[in-house]
Amino acid sequence: MDELRVLIIDDHALLGESLARFLGSNDMQAVWCGDLARAMQSIRDQSWSVVLLDLSMPQGNGLDLLKRIKLMHPDLPVLILSMHPEQQFALRALRGGAAGYLTKGCSPDVLVEAIQKVVHGGRYLTPGVAEQLANYMNEGEAAEEPHARLSDREMQVFMRLVEGKSVNQVADELHISCKTVSTHKTRLMHKLALDNDADLVRYAMHQGIVS
Known part of the structure; x- marks a missing residue:
């Protein structure tokens, strides 16, 4: 072979x-x-x-x-x-x-x-x-957790935000503008029905994404 x-x-x-x-x-x-x-x-x-x-x-x-x-x-x-x-x-x-x-x-x-x-x-x-x-x-989608329905880019932003990175840091890592990161953040927060950064971190901890 x-x-x-x-x-x-x-x-x-x-x-x-x-x-x-x-x-x-x-x-x-x-x-x-x-x-x-x-x-x-x-x-x-x-x-x-x-x-x-x-x-x-x-x-x-x-x-x-x-x-x-x-x-x-x-x-x-x-x-x-x-x-x-x-x-x-x-x-x-x-x-x-x-x-x-x-x-x-x-x-x-x-x-x-x-x-x-x-x-x-x-x-x-x-x-x-x-x-x-x-x-x-x-x-189908009913079996998925809410974050599984994020777009690929939203998921990338989400993972970095819950790691404690700032919008500027996320923008640098993904080679996109801060405005674009903020737009993705707004959309993902809406999809996850979350109100603020503390809710975002609590959600990630509950899902086992961060400890």
Whole structure:
């Protein structure tokens, strides 16, 4: 069987390089890329078996990048490897075309198993994600928590606000204007039926998004 070629897109050099070495020790050819422009160029110019994608990239929206990859190569499996709990982003990523969702706290054996499964055309779902997906299939949006109905950009703003970041900090990280962040904040507060920042933090704590 041909050697699997894995492109790792993550802005953390230590993690990316460590992952590349680990996968290399498991008979895979793994390349780490921490720059979105170079990553997209690599996807255009080279052949890959699977992409490991971090959702939290300072240069852009990981969910947007996922959609761009799937538009360019619909059959290329993309496995999300994120610091965010699966209950917050897994369904959103799967709907965007991801072949699976893992948190960065998963075991190395699970990562290898997930890669092997998605490169052979399957989806890798943890029991928790499978339950979420089943509930969504059975009940639709009624099965989702209110924050699951936020747009991708609203969700990005939401996650940063509940981490205690200011509107200016969020704008800098997402490369958008403060006015745009404020607009997204107003919309997400309305969708969540919340009145102020304290309500927003309490909601996030209740949902287990922050501790």
